[in-house]
Structure formats: C-alpha cells, structure tokens
Amino acid sequence: MAGRHRTDTDSPKVAGWLIVAVILVIALITALIAWFALRDSERSARSEAEGDCIEGELTLPVAEAFPGAADELIAAYRDSAPVVRDHCIVPETAPVADAAVFVGVDSPAADAALKAADRSRGTASPQPAGTKAVGLAAREAAGPESTAADQVVYPAGDQTDIAVTAAAKLAGDDAAELLKRDRGEKLADADGSRPVAATEATAPEDTEFTPIEGAELSLSAIPLDAAGADADEEVTRAAADFTEFAGGRNSAEADRPDDALYAAAGTAATGDGDRDDAAAAPADGAAHDTLFLVDTSAAMEPQADGLAAAVGGPAAKLAEDGHAVALWNYSSPLNPGVTVPYRTNLGFGDGAQVEGVVDALGTGGVPMTRTSVLAALGSVQSQAAQTGEPVRLVVVTTGTAPGDMDDGAFGSALKDALGEDVELAVVHVGDGETDRVLSENAKATAKADGGRALDEAVARLAGVES
Incomplete structure (x- = not known):
C-alpha cells in the first residue's frame, strides 16, 4: 500500500495576513514610543526654559x-x-x-x-x-x-x-x-x-x-x-x-x-556740542594755582625742543598774576631703586623757574599717565585745602601706557579725587591714542601736534593768554 512520505522541501504554511498584522503592530508600537519620547522631550525643554526664566x-x-x-x-x-x-x-x-x-x-x-x-x-x-x-x-x-x-x-x-x-x-x-x-x-x-x-x-x-x-x-x-x-x-x-x-x-x-x-563740526572733546576749538578753555575761564604734570616719556621726544616754552610761558604768567605754580614730570621708573613713575620737580611756589627746569629734563621710558595723574591730584587737593581756593592740574601727555591701571579703577579714582575746588585739564600731544577715561573726566581738553598749537593749547587750559 502506497503511503505519504515527508520530504526535505515540505514546510508549514503561514498566512500572509498574519505577517502584515505583526508588521503593523510593530510600527504602531514604534510610533507610540517615539511620540511619548518627543512629548517628554518638549515638556522637559519647556520646563527647563520656564525654570531659567522664573523671574519672567x-x-x-x-x-x-x-x-x-x-x-x-x-x-x-x-x-x-x-x-x-x-x-x-x-x-x-x-x-x-x-x-x-x-x-x-x-x-x-x-x-x-x-x-x-x-x-x-x-x-x-x-x-x-x-x-x-x-x-x-x-x-x-x-x-x-x-x-x-x-x-x-x-x-x-x-x-x-x-x-x-x-x-x-x-x-x-x-x-x-x-x-x-x-x-x-x-x-x-x-x-x-x-x-x-x-x-x-x-x-x-x-x-x-x-x-x-x-x-x-x-x-x-x-x-x-x-x-x-x-x-x-x-x-x-x-x-x-x-x-x-x-x-x-x-x-x-x-x-x-x-x-x-x-x-x-561743533562737538568738542569735552562733549559740548555748542563749542568750537575754544572748548579747550578752562571751564570757569579763570586762572588758578596750577600744577603742571608733564609727560617726559620717549613718545614726547619729537616735541622736546618746544616743551619748555609751551609749559614755562603760561607758568610765568600765572606767577605774575600771583598764582602758585608746581611742576611734576613723569614717564616710567628708569633708575634702580625708583618705584614710582612721577617726580616732583617744583612744589607750589614761583612759576618763573618752570621753563628752565623743563628744558633740563630728558625723555625716556613709557607714559604711566594714570598712576601719575592720581598722585598729582593728591598734591592739588592738599593745595586747595590749604588755600581754600580752586586749584587746577594741567596734564601734558602723549597718551597712556598699556597696563597702567584698568579703566574702571582709574575712572572711579578720578571721580573721587575731582571736585569743585580740584580741576583737571588735559592737553594731548602727538598722534598717539587718547586716554578716553582721562579726557572724559577732564573739565577741558585740547589736542596739539606741537609748535604754536601746543603753546596755545597749554596757555588756554591754564587760563592765560598765549
């Protein structure tokens, strides 16, 4: 009697609809997982953002x-x-x-x-x-x-x-x-x-x-x-x-x-839009006891020949009018043992000597202007306290060496030092970068390349005619 024999090619049959159903279920589960993950991500991001801005x-x-x-x-x-x-x-x-x-x-x-x-x-x-x-x-x-x-x-x-x-x-x-x-x-x-x-x-x-x-x-x-x-x-x-x-x-x-x-254009460096070059004149137009702080760094070398007359002339006129005059110069410490950049050449007294002293000064180093200005303002404050009258600091500078006090510290110290009886005027010489903080706090500023322009600028800021 003949019988059925199983061969190696025989295999169980799976319905096609079942395969499709399984694939659809897997796809649905995957989509749900992705949706929940995205929702949680959005909630997390929104929560994080709301947490960052809790103050609105x-x-x-x-x-x-x-x-x-x-x-x-x-x-x-x-x-x-x-x-x-x-x-x-x-x-x-x-x-x-x-x-x-x-x-x-x-x-x-x-x-x-x-x-x-x-x-x-x-x-x-x-x-x-x-x-x-x-x-x-x-x-x-x-x-x-x-x-x-x-x-x-x-x-x-x-x-x-x-x-x-x-x-x-x-x-x-x-x-x-x-x-x-x-x-x-x-x-x-x-x-x-x-x-x-x-x-x-x-x-x-x-x-x-x-x-x-x-x-x-x-x-x-x-x-x-x-x-x-x-x-x-x-x-x-x-x-x-x-x-x-x-x-x-x-x-x-x-x-x-x-x-x-x-x-x-009518907008001077002092920030007054109604003034011309005459803005370099002192704020009150008057002469006072004056300390001249003169930059003698290497950057001042091109103006060295005319510097003595530019400072000495106004100093002598101030003295003739009965005002006390002092002279300091500065650059950076040049000699062994020297730790400050400024030097007191003449205390408050007769300004007739100023031109000769400036003429004998040499040049060298870098302009540590900010340190020197604050020290000079201390002397100006003392003179104002002694006399009960306004005293002016006239700075003749080529700029400020990098690293000589940061803007914030210098600006704060200037505001503390200046007052009704302590004035600051600044003459910038040459084409170096202007010290913005120094100029902003000055009652008057001027810029000159040397020669006659320098003479006139220093005289105007000192309150005398050149």
Whole structure:
C-alpha cells in the first residue's frame, strides 16, 4: 500500500495576513514610543526654559546714536535667548535718558548726546559693536568719486559722526572747513536734492544710497551709569551682559577721525556740542594755582625742543598774576631703586623757574599717565585745602601706557579725587591714542601736534593768554 512520505522541501504554511498584522503592530508600537519620547522631550525643554526664566522677562533699554545703529546687535542678542539672574532679557531701543546701554561711535559726539540727556558713562569699558557703512544719499545716485567734496552736505547739526567720517574720506585737508560750514545742517531736514552724507538706514526717503569706499562708523556698546535713569540693579547686570555679548561677536574697533574734526563740526572733546576749538578753555575761564604734570616719556621726544616754552610761558604768567605754580614730570621708573613713575620737580611756589627746569629734563621710558595723574591730584587737593581756593592740574601727555591701571579703577579714582575746588585739564600731544577715561573726566581738553598749537593749547587750559 502506497503511503505519504515527508520530504526535505515540505514546510508549514503561514498566512500572509498574519505577517502584515505583526508588521503593523510593530510600527504602531514604534510610533507610540517615539511620540511619548518627543512629548517628554518638549515638556522637559519647556520646563527647563520656564525654570531659567522664573523671574519672567526683563526689558533692557538700548539707545542708538542714529536709527539702525543697534538693530543688528539687538537682533543677534535677542536670538541668543539671553537669561540673566533668572530673567529672560528682552532688548529694546529707548531714548538716551532711559537707556542702560548706548550704541554708537565712541566719540565726542557720543559724549555730547549723553550730556544732553543728563547721562554719563558707567565704569565698565565700551565694547566693539560692529560697523555701519557711510555713503551719499541723493535722489539720483551720487558716486563719491564723481561728486565734488564741497557739493556734499555734511549733517554736523544732528549726525556728527556720519558728517565727520564722510568729510574725512572725501575732503582731506578741507574737511574741517566744510564741517564748520555745515554745522547747522541736519540729516533730518535733508530731502535728497543735494548729496548728503548718511548711512543706508538714515538715508532720506526716495533717495539712492551709495557707500563711500573705506568710510565706516566703528560702533561701540557703551554701558551707562544707572544714576538718574529708570534702571535697577538687574537692568545694570543685563546691560553688562549685552555689552559683553557685543564684544564677543565683534572685532576690535577701527580708528575714528581726529577730535579736531569733531571740534570743527561743533562737538568738542569735552562733549559740548555748542563749542568750537575754544572748548579747550578752562571751564570757569579763570586762572588758578596750577600744577603742571608733564609727560617726559620717549613718545614726547619729537616735541622736546618746544616743551619748555609751551609749559614755562603760561607758568610765568600765572606767577605774575600771583598764582602758585608746581611742576611734576613723569614717564616710567628708569633708575634702580625708583618705584614710582612721577617726580616732583617744583612744589607750589614761583612759576618763573618752570621753563628752565623743563628744558633740563630728558625723555625716556613709557607714559604711566594714570598712576601719575592720581598722585598729582593728591598734591592739588592738599593745595586747595590749604588755600581754600580752586586749584587746577594741567596734564601734558602723549597718551597712556598699556597696563597702567584698568579703566574702571582709574575712572572711579578720578571721580573721587575731582571736585569743585580740584580741576583737571588735559592737553594731548602727538598722534598717539587718547586716554578716553582721562579726557572724559577732564573739565577741558585740547589736542596739539606741537609748535604754536601746543603753546596755545597749554596757555588756554591754564587760563592765560598765549
């Protein structure tokens, strides 16, 4: 009888629908796992964010020197989702009077804007905040290379930084005269009928903007003193974070035009927008007992021949008028055993000797200006206390050596030392970098390259005629 034999090819049959069902179940389980994981992740992120900002939002008021000066920085900072002391920081533009940070060129124009709003800089150092191109705006495209410099409107009346930057690039040696000509011109009044210096964001409506090659505004984020503003400690911290953020994303700022061009535009280095080069005159216009602090570092060597007369002449006139005169010089310690950079040459007394003493001084070392200024102010304070009259310190300097006190410590010490009877005036000599903190705290400043200009600057700041 025949039977069925199992072969190696025989195998159990599985229904196709069962395979499909298993695959669908696996897919569904996988999808559910992914959904729950995503939900938990979103909840975790939301919970974490809510935990970071448990104090809620805090508005950071930021002032702009001109429209659009801070737009890119504010947008970048907002996108970074900043949190400071459990506050989510929301940066917004605001008037200077209400701001915690000012974004603009770190220049005499910035100081004028702050002074007009009764504001002052904070002790923290400004940080670079990017650049903005300067160009010409007109109804018909005006190429800078084909437009005569004297046909351009330089809006020194309301946008000094823009005016000065454009004039410096287009007018060369004629820049100062053109800026004086256009002191009353305002970008806000321009209609484009004549080419006007502007940034792209400030160009008048219905005009075409053409950049000037190499003309850029180097912007800074300048922390402001909270005094007098609607700002609290948390806003001050947020301002510091904003400023640090600016410095971290921008390279060092470029050079800006010389202070002499700002003076020509009507904005002197003292920050008074209504004064010309005469802004170098003492704040009260009077002569007082005076201590001359003279930089004798190696940087002063090019001016060494004329330095004695520049300081000695005013000193002698002060003495003739019955004022006591003192003389110190400084550089850096040059001899073994010397630990301070300043030297007391003449105590308060007869100024007739000053020219001869300065003439005998040599030059060398680096200008440790900040240390020397604070020491000299101590002597000025003592003289003022003894006489009951105002006493002036006139500093003749080429700048400040790196490392000679940080900005915050120096600025704080200056504010403590200066007062109603203690005045500070600063003459910057040569093309070295100006000590911003020193100049900001001076009642009067001037800049001179030497020669007759140096004679006149020292005399004006000392309160006598040259």
